[in-house]
Amino acid sequence: MDWQGQKRAEMLMQVLLVASAVAAFLAGYVLADFQLMLLVYAGGVVLTALVTVPNWPFFNRNPLKWLDASDAERHPRPQVSAGAAAGAAGGKKKSGKNK
Amino acid sequence: MHSFGHRANAVATFAVTILAAMCFAASFSDNFNSPYPTAAVKILNINWFQKEANGNDEVSMTLNISADLSSLFTWNTKQVFVFVAAEYETPQNALNQVSLWDGIIPSKEHAKFLIHTTNKYRYIDQGSNLKGKDFNLTMHWHIMPKTGKMFADKIVMTGYRLPEQYR
Numbered sequence: 001m002d003w004q005g006q007k008r009a010e011m012l013m014q015v016l017l018v019a020s021a022v023a024a025f026l027a028g029y030v031l032a033d034f035q036l037m038l039l040v041y042a043g044g045v046v047l048t049a050l051v052t053v054p055n056w057p058f059f060n061r062n063p064l065k066w067l068d069a070s071d072a073e074r075h076p077r078p079q080v081s082a083g084a085a086a087g088a089a090g091g092k093k094k095s096g097k098n099k
Numbered sequence: 100m101h102s103f104g105h106r107a108n109a110v111a112t113f114a115v116t117i118l119a120a121m122c123f124a125a126s127f128s129d130n131f132n133s134p135y136p137t138a139a140v141k142i143l144n145i146n147w148f149q150k151e152a153n154g155n156d157e158v159s160m161t162l163n164i165s166a167d168l169s170s171l172f173t174w175n176t177k178q179v180f181v182f183v184a185a186e187y188e189t190p191q192n193a194l195n196q197v198s199l200w201d202g203i204i205p206s207k208e209h210a211k212f213l214i215h216t217t218n219k220y221r222y223i224d225q226g227s228n229l230k231g232k233d234f235n236l237t238m239h240w241h242i243m244p245k246t247g248k249m250f251a252d253k254i255v256m257t258g259y260r261l262p263e264q265y266r
Contacts, residue, residue: 001100006100006101007100009100009106010100010109013106013109013110013113014113017110017113017114017117018117021117021118021121024121025121025124025125028125028174029125029128029174032173032174033174034125034174034175034245037121037125041118041121045110045114048110048114049107049110052106052110053103053106053107053110054103055103
C-alpha cells in the first residue's frame with residue numbers, strides 16, 4: 001500500500017467502525033434488544049476489516065516512484081570520508097576520532 | 100498501516116475500544132428508566148413459634164409474596180435478584196435483617212408474580228426478643244445488568260407483629 005493508501009485505509013477504518021457502533025447502539029436501544037446491538041456491530045467490524053485490511057488496488061493509486069538501477073549508479077550516495085572531510089567536518093557530529 | 104498485520108491489529112484494537120464505549124453507553128442508558136414497582140406480603144399463618152435449645156427464638160410462617168417488578172427491566176437487564184427480609188430492632192442490635200425468601204427473575208415476563216410459601220430461610224433471632232415483636236417486611240431487589248452498573252432498591256412494608264406467646 002502506498003502512503004496515500006495507508007492514510008485512506010486508516011481514515012476509512014475509523015469512520016466505518018464509529019458508524020457501525022452508532023448504528024448498532026441506536027438499533028439496539030430503539031428495539032430494546034441488546035443482542036441485536038452486538039450482532040449489528042459485529043457485522044460492521046467484519047465489513048470494516050474486509051474494506052481496510054487487504055491490499056486492495058484503490059489503495060495503490062499513488063505509487064511511489066523508485067529510481068531506476070542505471071540512474072542510481074550515475075548519482076552515487078554521498079560518502080563522509082575521514083581524510084578529505086576532516087577540515088570541513090569540524091562542525092559535524094562524528095569527527096572526534098581524528099583530532 | 101504498512102502491512103496486513105499492522106492494519107488487522109489496528110482494526111481489532113480500535114473495534115474493542117469502541118465496544119467498551121458502547122457498553123458504557125448501554126449501562127448509562129439505564130439511568131433514563133423510571134421504574135414503578137409494587138409489592139405486597141401477607142402473613143397467612145404462623146405455623147409455630149418456639150424458643151430453641153440454645154436460647155434463640157424461631158418462628159415459621161406461611162406467606163403470600165406478590166409483586167410487579169416488570170418496570171425494572173430494561174434492554175440491558177440480565178436478571179433481577181429479589182429477596183424479602185424481616186427487619187426489626189432489639190436491645191442488642193439497632194437493626195436485625197433476616198432473609199426469609201429469595202428468587203431470581205430471569206425476564207420481564209416472569210416479573211409479575213404471586214408466591215405462596217413458607218419462609219425459605221429460617222427466621223431465627225439472636226436471642227429471645229421475638230415475643231410480641233413489631234417488624235417490617237422489606238422486599239429488596241438487585242437489577243443485574245448485561246453490562247455495567249447494578250442498581251439496587253427496596254420497598255418497605257410495615258405493620259407486622261409476632262404473637263405475644265409461643266405456639
